[in-house]
Amino acid sequence: xxxxxxxxxxxxxxxxxxxxxxxxxxxxxxxxxxxxxxxxxxxxxxxxxxxxxxxxxxxxxxxxxxxxxxxxxxxx
Amino acid sequence: xxxxxxxxxxxxxxxxxxxxxxxxxxxxxxxxxxxxxxxxxxxxxxxxxxxxxxxxxxxxxxxxxxxxxxxxxxxxxxxxxxxxxxxxxxxxxxxxxxxxxxxxxxxxxxxxxxxxxxxxxxxxxxxxxxxxxxxxxxxxxxxxxxxxxxxxxxxxxxxxxxxxxxxxxxx
Numbered sequence: 001x002x003x004x005x006x007x008x009x010x011x012x013x014x015x016x017x018x019x020x021x022x023x024x025x026x027x028x029x030x031x032x033x034x035x036x037x038x039x040x041x042x043x044x045x046x047x048x049x050x051x052x053x054x055x056x057x058x059x060x061x062x063x064x065x066x067x068x069x070x071x072x073x074x075x076x
Numbered sequence: 077x078x079x080x081x082x083x084x085x086x087x088x089x090x091x092x093x094x095x096x097x098x099x100x101x102x103x104x105x106x107x108x109x110x111x112x113x114x115x116x117x118x119x120x121x122x123x124x125x126x127x128x129x130x131x132x133x134x135x136x137x138x139x140x141x142x143x144x145x146x147x148x149x150x151x152x153x154x155x156x157x158x159x160x161x162x163x164x165x166x167x168x169x170x171x172x173x174x175x176x177x178x179x180x181x182x183x184x185x186x187x188x189x190x191x192x193x194x195x196x197x198x199x200x201x202x203x204x205x206x207x208x209x210x211x212x213x214x215x216x217x218x219x220x221x222x223x224x225x226x227x228x229x230x231x232x233x234x235x236x237x238x239x240x241x242x243x244x245x246x247x
Contacts, residue, residue: 008097
């Protein structure tokens with residue numbers, strides 16, 4: 001799909017479809033790269049959080065707590 | 077519909093999709109603006125895409141503060157300074173033919189004061205993963221708003237996505 005911009009001129013009502021300018025393409029690429037980095041960071045943080053939660057639950061189990069008791073104190 | 081709430085312009089994306097939607101030459105004869113967006117994007121593997129709004133082609137001076145719920149979690153945060161949030165789209169992994177709804181209010185858009193913006197957005201999905209999102213934003217700029225650009229953070233708006241710009245008068 002070729003990237004196009006839709007421009008609506010509110011004064012005339014004219015709607016124009018045009019190719020993106022070089023500046024718009026550069027901005028779009030930067031935005032996509034920023035988003036990919038942000039998404040990777042969020043996924044890494046979520047994975048670390050899930051791993052820490054599992055490790056904590058395993059330690060509680062090692063102390064002899066049941067699943068029900070673990071859920072009661074962690075809300076999990 | 078009161079006569080103080082008038083459609084300025086509207087657009088529906090065609091079969092070729094759109095990388096962004098721009099309203100230009102916005103008349104300065106209203107008090108406030110309302111932008112309503114119903115959108116879907118082609119971002120693969122995602123249930124929703126961010127929508128980003130900029131004014132007058134500017135990519136600086138913006139701040140945001142948001143709260144959101146995803147169906148399984150909630151969070152809040154802030155982001156800036158290149159855009160304000162608005163015009164989010166349901167994305168390709170969500171139930172087909174579902175679209176988001178965004179209601180964006182921009183008071184005193186023609187004034188020489190900084191411009192506030194509030195956004196209320198939901199995406200649709202016949203599953204748990206759907207987003208409810210509220211944002212308060214500010215564009216610290218004295219220029220009157222004459223153009224608005226709505227851009228998905230990645231990918232394109234797909235066919236039948238729509239944006240309608242309304243003008244609000246106080247009399």
